[in-house]
Amino acid sequence: MRHPPHLPAFLVTAAFALLATAVPPLVTADAAEPACTVDYAVTGDWDTGFQGSVTVTNNAAALSSWRLGFDFPGDQKVTQGWNAKWSQTGKSVTAANENWNGTLGTGASVTTGFLASYGGTNAKPSGFTLNGVACNTDPGGPTDPPDPGTGPPALHAEGNKLVDAAGATRRMLGVNRSGAEFMCVQGYGIFDGPVDDAAIKAIADWKANTVRIPLNEECWLGLDNIKPEYAGANYVNAIKDLVKRVEAHGMTPLVELHWSWGQYTGNSAGCSDIHASCQKPMPNARHTPAFWTSVADTFKSDPAVVFDLFNEPYPDRATSTAAEAWTCWRDGGTCPGIGYEVAGMQDLLDTVRATGARNLVLIPGIAYSNDLSQWLQHRPTDPLENVAAAWHIYNFNVCNSESCWNSQLAPVAAEVPLVAGEIGENTCTHGFVDRVMNWFDERDLSYLGWTWNTWDCSSGPSLISNYDGTPTAYGIGLRDRLRALNGK
Incomplete structure (x- = not known):
């Protein structure tokens, strides 16, 4: 083809x-340390929704822009986010930098947050990536x-x-x-x-x-x-x-x-x-x-x-x-x-x-x-x-x-x-x-x-x-x- x-x-x-x-x-x-590390936390939870926080640390070369990706395991759906431009397709979630926080130097971290709904269990997401590179690996x-x-x-x-x-x-x-x-x-x-x-x-x-x-x-x-x-x-x-x-x-x-x-x-x-x-x-x-x-x-x-x-x-x-x-x-x-x-x-x-x-x-x-x-x-x-x-x-x-x-x-x-x-x-x-x-x-x-x-x-x-x-x-x-x- x-x-x-x-x-x-x-x-x-x-x-x-x-x-x-x-x-x-x-x-x-x-072999080296992971290209990036992610700390994911649920900071609030209620019957039909929750609040989440994601901190990503860049361990590789400095970035002029960044895009965080991960997959929810269940029916979680992001409804609102901050400190990033959030989007979701199916189970796959993306958080891209805002105009004012795109630079992420070596060793630097950025924290973003979101609100989401869910109807089943609220298991932790997986497959965290930074600009397509696997994190925590x-x-x-x-x-x-x-x-x-x-x-x-x-x-x-x-x-x-x-x-x-x-x-x-x-x-x-x-x-x-x-x-x-x-x-x-x-x-x-x-x-x-x-x-x-x-x-x-x-x-x-x-x-x-x-x-x-x-x-x-x-x-x-x-x-x-x-x-x-x-x-x-x-x-x-x-x-x-x-x-x-x-x-x-x-x-x-x-x-x-x-x-x-x-x-x-x-x-x-x-x-x-x-x-x-x-x-x-x-x-x-x-x-x-x-x-x-x-x-x-x-x-x-x-x-x-x-x-x-x-x-x-x-x-x-x-x-x-x-x-x-x-x-x-x-x-x-x-x-x-x-x-x-x-x-x-x-x-x-x-x-x-x-x-x-x-x-x-x-x-x-x-x-x-x-x-x-x-x-x-x-x-x-x-x-x-x-x-x-x-x-x-x-x-x-x-x-x-x-x-x-x-x-x-x-x-x-x-x-x-x-x-x-x-x-x-x-x-x-x-x-x-x-x-x-x-x-x-x-x-x-x-x-x-x-x-x-x-x-x-x-x-x-x-x-x-x-x-x-x-x-x-x-x-x-x-x-x-x-x-x-x-x-x-």
């Missing part, structure tokens, strides 16, 4: 209307492996199957968790919605075993066009923490490069911006190798983490022939129609392996990852032979029928593991993805639904209407399939 910039809910409509020379140093991060990386029996398997390719360390065949079945690719570059935070333990448990409750995490190249590398609070070590720590939470619930984390640097204004351009604010036709040679060196260094000691090299290449839209597109895809360099030097799939795979990382690597096709017709002929060489083909499918893609899947996908799936990294449809129903899942289930192949976010399904395929896991009419198809396959 050619994804538009997925803005926060109040900017989705606007998003659809849009339908530094030196290589930066590598980013590393050590150690943001350090996965320095310790998950407890035996609870963590995900370390997957690797064996022939055309994914297998675990014991040689048992596995499938990657789960969801995409969008947000970290766009919130930071747009200046709103790091994640779109909560990513605390309760939010990740809700994904696991669907019986998903894999979570794909889209990333932003410039935010990870900490380039100077990104707000410092959402860049570099702050961003890396937040991603490491999310990976750790996904693993703690027994699910495989799949990290992928979604948005990258490089100006492209040709056919099907998603934006004219040189920065990583939309999907580009190919990764770039200036920053992407540095990104993958840093990501691979960060996770190479954790074989359960899977790498997805680039979201949706589309050099075919820039070049005049399929031969030129596939050569650009594999070899990079100077590609027709693309104005920056390209890093090809072989370049990026070599970059990952040069770090010593032995993790499973997914390599997408062209035409927004929907075309695998010449994937085998141009397959990058991996000394470890630990790669899989990545494919994306939506009802509006070209290869959207069983006849195309039989002719184009089946030969690839006979040679290497095949993972549908994104499946979805823009109909607010699940009839098309049911067909996709049927075809993949018959062949014991892997697929991941787009996306675990609470957007309006008519503006983008959204699996849920609430981060507690309430499915949309579209998402219920994937939820029921995962539970049928992996147990309720």
Whole structure:
């Protein structure tokens, strides 16, 4: 899918209307105190309502504006607030700074209050975030492996199957968790919605075993066009923490490069911006190798983490022939129609392996990852032979029928593991993805639904209407399939 910039809910409509020379140093991060801490208290309670107080302390870089988020567990509803601009959608509550109290320095605190109604129990809210970053949580990386029996398997390719360390065949079945690719570059935070333990448990409750995490190249590398609070070590720590939470619930984390640097204004351009604010036709040679060196260094000691090299290449839209597109895809360099030097799939795979990382690597096709017709002929060489083909499918893609899947996908799936990294449809129903899942289930192949976010399904395929896991009419198809396959 050619994804538009997925803005926060109040900017989705606007998003659809849009339908530094030196290589930066590598980013590393050590375990640290929580990026923010929250003290929540009920200061008054009566039969049908209560008064609450929330104090948030910023432990990270100074903020010029802030936004506190949390989820009520019951039917609590904010009716009035002070010292912040309060809003609520479903169970999700947001308190944004007023014009006079937006600055929040390192170590500084701000207290806000509210009145709310409720009819059941008045349990404490959860999933506190500050500008999208989880609070009251150690943001350090996965320095310790998950407890035996609870963590995900370390997957690797064996022939055309994914297998675990014991040689048992596995499938990657789960969801995409969008947000970290766009919130930071747009200046709103790091994640779109909560990513605390309760939010990740809700994904696991669907019986998903894999979570794909889209990333932003410039935010990870900490380039100077990104707000410092959402860049570099702050961003890396937040991603490491999310990976750790996904693993703690027994699910495989799949990290992928979604948005990258490089100006492209040709056919099907998603934006004219040189920065990583939309999907580009190919990764770039200036920053992407540095990104993958840093990501691979960060996770190479954790074989359960899977790498997805680039979201949706589309050099075919820039070049005049399929031969030129596939050569650009594999070899990079100077590609027709693309104005920056390209890093090809072989370049990026070599970059990952040069770090010593032995993790499973997914390599997408062209035409927004929907075309695998010449994937085998141009397959990058991996000394470890630990790669899989990545494919994306939506009802509006070209290869959207069983006849195309039989002719184009089946030969690839006979040679290497095949993972549908994104499946979805823009109909607010699940009839098309049911067909996709049927075809993949018959062949014991892997697929991941787009996306675990609470957007309006008519503006983008959204699996849920609430981060507690309430499915949309579209998402219920994937939820029921995962539970049928992996147990309720």
